[in-house]
Amino acid sequence: MTATMTTVNAGLKEVYEGKIVNQLNEEQVAMKRIERTAEGVIDTVGGKYVTFPIRTQRNAGVSYRAENTQIGPAARQGYSAVQVPLKYGYGRFAFTGQVMELAETNYQAFANMADEEMDRLKGDLNKDQNRIAYGHKSGNGVLAMINDTATSATHAVVDTQYLEIGQIVDVLVVASGSATGGIQSTNVAPVTITNISGLNVTFSSSFGPATVGHGVYRFGNRILEPTGFNQIVAASGALHGLDPATVPIWAANNINNSGTPIAMTELKMITACDLARRKGGKTSVIFTSLGVRRSYFNLLTQQRRYTEMKSFPGGFQGLPFNYGTEIPLVEDPDAPVNRAWFLDESKVRVFRNKDWYFATADGDILKWVRDFDLWEGMMKMYWEVGTSQRDAHTLYDDILES
Secondary structure, rough: OOOOOOOOHHHOOOOOOOOOOOOOOOOHHHHHHEEEOOOEEEEEOEEEEEEEEEEEEOOOOOOOOOOOOOOOOOOEEEEOOOEEEOOOEOOOOOOOOEOOOOHHHHHHHHHHHHHHHHHHHHHHHHHHHHHHHHHOOOOOOOEEEOOOOEEEEEEOOOOOOOOOOOOOOEEEEOOOEOOOOOOOOOOOOOOEEEEOOOOOOEEEEHHHHHHOOOEEEEEOOOOOOOOOHHHHHHHHHEOOOOOOOOOOEEEEEEEEEOOOOOOOOOOHHHHHHHHHHHOOOOEEEEEEHHHHHHHHHHHHHHHHOEEEEEEEEEOOOEEEEOEEEEEEEEEOOOOOOOEEEEEEHHHHEEEEOOOEEEOOOOOOEEEOOOOOOEEEEEEEEEEEEOOOHHHHOOOOOEEEEE
């Protein structure tokens, strides 16, 4: 008989040369630019919180009178207290005992694989953290919205920007959290994304939303993720325990076209900065999607203005927007489409106890999983995105992308 590659396959040694070639986008823009701080993080009964006071009202005890008449009454400043609970983030990895045994005969192979898992996990956490920094306009933790009511394993979604094959997800009613294909309903298990084709997503089991309004979430994450720009830079809705319905000054600025994207204009960009400036804000950066960046570049071209990417403080590059001074317009692959956030970075913080770290309270990174031939590790970070002045920021929404 003739020996072939098929017949000798069992006796061949597998050789892997070079580094693993990454096929995934690891870029992180917003989270690298926003300042991180542990200032204001305190431990109280019930968890870790960020606390700070905000000034919400001027002293109204100002008056002008004629000679020898009673002056106006005294007044005081208005303040509100903010207490924001940190959100608890985790990442886990695991090795079987069989993989651990590689250490006996080929330590380098195991060490490389262990380093790969640990390093890649932190990269994955940071990448997801950048997605969370923007948030989703439909609610905390939403990755995508289901756009049909069919009973099927394959469903149409509004966008697939934050979806990836292999994600374990819940499909829940955004308004209530009740489940269609998610764990938060008794006897319903989470589902796995098995394929993405255009705007059609295939899940590991069939389900049928009764109405449009279901969101796709990471398994168990609904309303538990840190706050993103979509919630911070909003003209309505409570933030950090304060509601602009009762504290009107606690509302961000918003420019929109009632949900219908239209062409970007320089006048609206100036207005976005003006709205924040009128409230005491000073726009220092504009975060936007790749498509909106193209629209801005096209706008400059139409006006016969030729500009190049420029380096700004902090090691960032972007197209400059001239508002008396040059403001960087920074594109981010994780930024949602059709939107641009005009932020005063001095009023935005990432509050955290410390950066992502391995849980080593027992002295070990790798821990034996009881009753299994399995070892695992965990990284964690307690953090939240917050602002000390909501109306210092503006959302320019409904921008037609080029």
